[in-house]
Amino acid sequence: MRTHFIAIGGSAMHNLALALHNKGYHVTGSDDAIFEPSNSRLRNKGLLPDQLGWFPAKITPDIDAVILGMHAKADNPELIRAEELGLRIYSYPEFLYEQSRDKTRVVIGGSHGKTTITSMILHVMHYHNVDVDYMVGAQLDGFDTMVHLTPYNDFIVLEGDEYLSSPIDRRPKFHLYQPNIALISGIAWDHINVFPTYENYVEQFEIFVSHITNGGIFVYNENDAEVKKVAEAAINPIRKIPYHTPNYFVKEGVTYIETKEGHMPIEVFGAHNLNNLAGAKWICQNMGIDESDFYEAIASFKGASKRLEKIAENSRNVAYKDFAHSPSKVSATTRAVKEQYPERTLIACLELHTYSSLNPEFLKEYEGALDAADVAVVFYSPDALKIKQLDVITSEQIANAFKRNDLIIYTNPEAFKEYLFHLKFDTEKIALLLMSSGNYGGLNFDDIRQLI
Missing domain, CATH: 3.40.50.720 (NAD(P)-binding Rossmann-like Domain)
Structure with a gap:
């Protein structure tokens, strides 16, 4: 072909x-x-x-x-x-569907967590030598590519993005997959440039659920009120399986999850990641992996690339970078790092980089998102606003949106870098969290590794 x-x-x-x-x-x-x-x-x-x-x-x-x-x-x-x-002209998701017509399609959707859950599933399958086709939005350890297609595998696991399919196909990508097994991890308004109202955004997930094949399986996060509402309102003939954040505790910087066989240490941390794990478990069980085998495999999962990725650590300090940019993910990630390192000063830095985060109307969604941090820093580039042809945003608008009087705001990349390089890593215990879908105007993360 x-x-x-x-x-x-x-x-x-x-x-x-x-x-x-x-x-x-x-x-x-x-x-x-x-x-x-x-x-x-x-x-x-x-x-x-x-x-x-x-x-x-x-x-x-x-x-x-x-x-x-x-x-x-x-x-x-x-x-x-x-x-x-x-x-014949295909969008990316449309072609993936054509490649998977005769397979059991497993589609992981949600405003946040979908890459991590998809990565967890693939990690478990890889651990147990179960070959599946897949498409995931991050490079994974042990996998050569982010897409794998064969003529013989029974399952294909697809990360279901709600963004548009192509310049000439304005349907959200995950509307095209027609899943046999589907999951929604959470719904929090995003992509305001495409979905101008919250109701319009939620509607895309309702449509996604309606496209699950008759007799299919819908796994959903019952801790998320909007997801639960969408699940309960669905009337197509599908089996619904709710999941929730499991019991866990943190001891000496290690997270332990409660299982039927006792408390098990895991590499990932934070309530949102434990919630993701619970969803991945149900998907894997419906793909033929039993619960005990799932836990055996997931114990070695270290996270998806750019998702709460540890970039440096010593006995005093630790630094993470994360792809987080939506308000709900920023809040969850900030809380997770503070919970994991309660004795350290958490300096949480967020770059406003996406169309949504740089929209004055959307900014109010960030209220409280950085409250768990001891020190909160926001960076945004006026140049990014020009490139995206968006209205000017002032520091006052940023401060008012986050509702935090001590918020530190930078618009100059060099000034932000200077701030990082003058943090007292040699005398204080610091947990540094860098959240962005960009790079803070050219920040080299290798430089951060040299600081810690």
Whole structure:
């Protein structure tokens, strides 16, 4: 089968390209910018385009499938040529569905936690040598790619993102998968640039549940009031399985979870991660892994990449970075680190980087999100506002939104870096938490490792 990727350099797109290449497909692609690690990974497989840019001549009648990435625009020259030729054009999720029509589709959705839960499931399967197809939004230890497709595996595990499918397909990605087994971990308003009201956002999860196949299984977090409401309102013929945060305690910096066989130490921590673990357990059990085997495997799970990832530690200090950016995840992550290190000064730093977090109307959702921190710092770049063509946000608006009088605010990357480098790591016990979907205007996290 011959496939061509328009915007092959994206994180998700290049991983799908690699997976199809590994499956034996003839893969080509184009992009106007390709960064690391996509560049090297595509080059190593001979898939890196010879030139950057869009070339309609690449689009020929013998192409079986054109896969369109979100980075491309609706007026992309290659897309226009494909439409002229009447070629089959797929969004990323639409093509994944086509690849998994004859498999049991397991889809993990939620405003937060979906990458971690998907990663937990794949870790357990890998531990027990159970091969499954998958698509996950983070690079995992022991896995070559973030996408794996075969003609023979019975299950495919898909991270179900609620963002749009492509520039010409405005449906949320997870609406296209039609799961046999589904999970929702939580619902907290996000992507305000696409879903302008909270009600509109929640509706996308209602539609997702309605697309579960008849006789399918719906695993849901009953600790989340909105998820519980969506689950109870669903009328399609499915089996509903609620889960909740299990009992646990923290002793000398180690989290212990309560199981039928006693208290078991685990690598991850925080109530939100214990809640994620409970959801992953139910999914694994419905995939044929019994409870005791699940716990045996999950004990060695250290977390998904960029999700509460420890970047440095010594006897006095510790530093974590986390992809957290939505208000609910910021709050959960901040509480988790403080609970894990109650005797240390928690300095929680948040970069406002996404469209939602930089929207003045959405900012109020962050009220209380950093309250668990001893020191709260917010960074945002005026340049990011210009690039995203958003209205100017003032420091006063930020301070009023978080409702914290001692909030420290930075807009200059160098000033923020200077602040970090003058923290008293040599005389105080500090837990540093860096939360962002960006990099604070160019912060090198290796420099933080040198500080601790």
